[in-house]
Amino acid sequence: NREIHLVERPKAAPTHEHIKVVENNQPEPGSGEVLLKMLYVSVDPYMRGRMSDAKSYVAPFQLNEPIEGGAVAEVVQSNADQLSEGDIITGMLPWKEYTVQKADGLRKIDPSLGPITTSLGILGMPGLTAYFGLMDIGQPKEGETILVSGAAGAVGSTVVQIGKIMGCRVVGIAGTDEKTSYLKEELGVDATINYKTENVSEALQEKCPNGIDVYFDNVGGDISDAVYPLLNKYARIAQCGAISSYNVPNDQGPRIQMHLIKSSVLIKGFTVGDYQNRFSEGFQQLSKWLSEGKLTYEETITEGFENIPDAFFGLFEGANLGKQLVKVAEP
Numbered sequence: 001n002r003e004i005h006l007v008e009r010p011k012a013a014p015t016h017e018h019i020k021v022v023e024n025n026q027p028e029p030g031s032g033e034v035l036l037k038m039l040y041v042s043v044d045p046y047m048r049g050r051m052s053d054a055k056s057y058v059a060p061f062q063l064n065e066p067i068e069g070g071a072v073a074e075v076v077q078s079n080a081d082q083l084s085e086g087d088i089i090t091g092m093l094p095w096k097e098y099t100v101q102k103a104d105g106l107r108k109i110d111p112s113l114g115p116i117t118t119s120l121g122i123l124g125m126p127g128l129t130a131y132f133g134l135m136d137i138g139q140p141k142e143g144e145t146i147l148v149s150g151a152a153g154a155v156g157s158t159v160v161q162i163g164k165i166m167g168c169r170v171v172g173i174a175g176t177d178e179k180t181s182y183l184k185e186e187l188g189v190d191a192t193i194n195y196k197t198e199n200v201s202e203a204l205q206e207k208c209p210n211g212i213d214v215y216f217d218n219v220g221g222d223i224s225d226a227v228y229p230l231l232n233k234y235a236r237i238a239q240c241g242a243i244s245s246y247n248v249p250n251d252q253g254p255r256i257q258m259h260l261i262k263s264s265v266l267i268k269g270f271t272v273g274d275y276q277n278r279f280s281e282g283f284q285q286l287s288k289w290l291s292e293g294k295l296t297y298e299e300t301i302t303e304g305f306e307n308i309p310d311a312f313f314g315l316f317e318g319a320n321l322g323k324q325l326v327k328v329a330e331p
C-alpha cells in the first residue's frame with residue numbers, strides 16, 4: 001500500500017526532495033470504520049502553505065506522514081452503519097492507496113448530481129469558494145465589471161461564470177492563449193488578458209474601459225499591483241488566493257495578500273469624504289471620548305514658516321510623532 005509523505009519542508013518550489021512515495025502495510029478497519037480505496041485526489045494550491053510550518057489557518061502537514069487533502073474514494077469494506085460497500089464518498093483523506101477512516105466526517109456522494117469528480121471541483125471546495133467569495137464579498141451588480149485573476153483555474157473559472165449569471169462584464173486573466181480562448185469561447189468571458197505575453201497594465205486599461213468594480217484575486221503579486229490603480233470607487237476585492245507568492249521564500253515575501261487570506265480580511269479602501277454626511281456623529285463621539293480621557297494625542301510642532309517644506313518632507317521620513325504641525329507665529 002503506497003502513501004505519499006512530506007519528508008522535507010520546501011523553502012521555494014516543492015520538488016521530489018520534499019515529497020516521497022513510501023510503502024506501508026494495508027490497514028484493517030476497526031469498529032465504526034471503513035476501508036477506502038482512493039479514487040480521486042484533489043491537489044490544491046493551499047496545500048503548499050501546509051508544507052511550511054509557518055502559522056496559518058490550517059495546521060502544517062507533519063513530516064514523514066501522509067499528506068492529506070480533499071479526495072473521492074470507494075468504500076471497499078465497512079464496519080460502520082452509515083456506509084456500505086460500494087458507496088462513493090468524499091472527505092479529507094491521507095494520500096494513501098487504501099486508507100482506514102472513521103465513517104463520521106465522510107460524505108456520501110450522490111452521483112445523480114454530477115460526475116463524482118465534481119465533488120472536488122465545481123460542487124466542492126473550489127466552487128463554494130467562488131460562490132461565496134464573489135457573492136458575499138464581491139457583491140456584484142448588473143452591468144459592473146468583474147476582473148478575475150487566475151481566471152482559468154478551478155475557482156476562477158467558476159467565478160467568471162457566476163459573474164456572467166449576475167449580468168456583469170467579466171474580464172479574466174490567465175497564463176496561456178489556450179486558457180484565454182477557453183474563457184472567451186466556452187465561458188462567455190467578455191475580455192481576457194494573457195499575463196505572460198501582454199503588458200498587463202496596458203491591457204487592463206484597454207479591456208476595463210469603465211474601471212473595475214469587483215476584483216476576485218487568486219494570484220496577488222505583480223498582477224494585483226497592476227490592477228489596483230483601476231479599481232473604481234467602492235470596488236470590492238475578494239482576496240481569495242496569492243499563488244504568485246506561495247513559493248517565494250519567506251524573506252522575500254509574502255506580500256499583503258497572504259495576511260489578508262489568513263485573517264479573512266476584507267479589502268475596502270475609503271476616503272474620509274465618503275462619510276461626509278456622518279461627520280457630526282463622528283465629531284461628537286471623538287469629543288466625548290477625549291473629554292472622558294479615553295483618547296489622547298501627540299503633536300510635533302516645527303517652528304517657523306520657512307520650515308514648512310522640511311516639516312512636510314519629514315512626513316516621508318517619519319520625523320513626526322503624532323500630528324505634524326508648523327508654528328508660524330504666536331496668536
Ligand code: NDP
Pocket residue numbers: 044045046125126129150151152153154155156173174175176179218219223239240241242243244245261
Ligand atoms: P487553480 O486551478 O487556479 O490553479 C492554479 C493556477 O494559478 C494555475 O493554473 C496558474 O494559471 C495560476 N498561477 C500559478 N502561478 C502563478 C503566478 N505566479 N502568477 C499568476 N498565476 C499563477 O487553483 P484553484 O482554483 O484551486 O485556486 C486558485 C486560487 O484560490 C489559489 O491561490 C488558491 O490558493 C486560492 N484558494 C483559496 C481558497 C480560500 O478559501 N481563500 C479556497 C480555494 C482556493 P495560469 O496559467 O493562469 O498562470
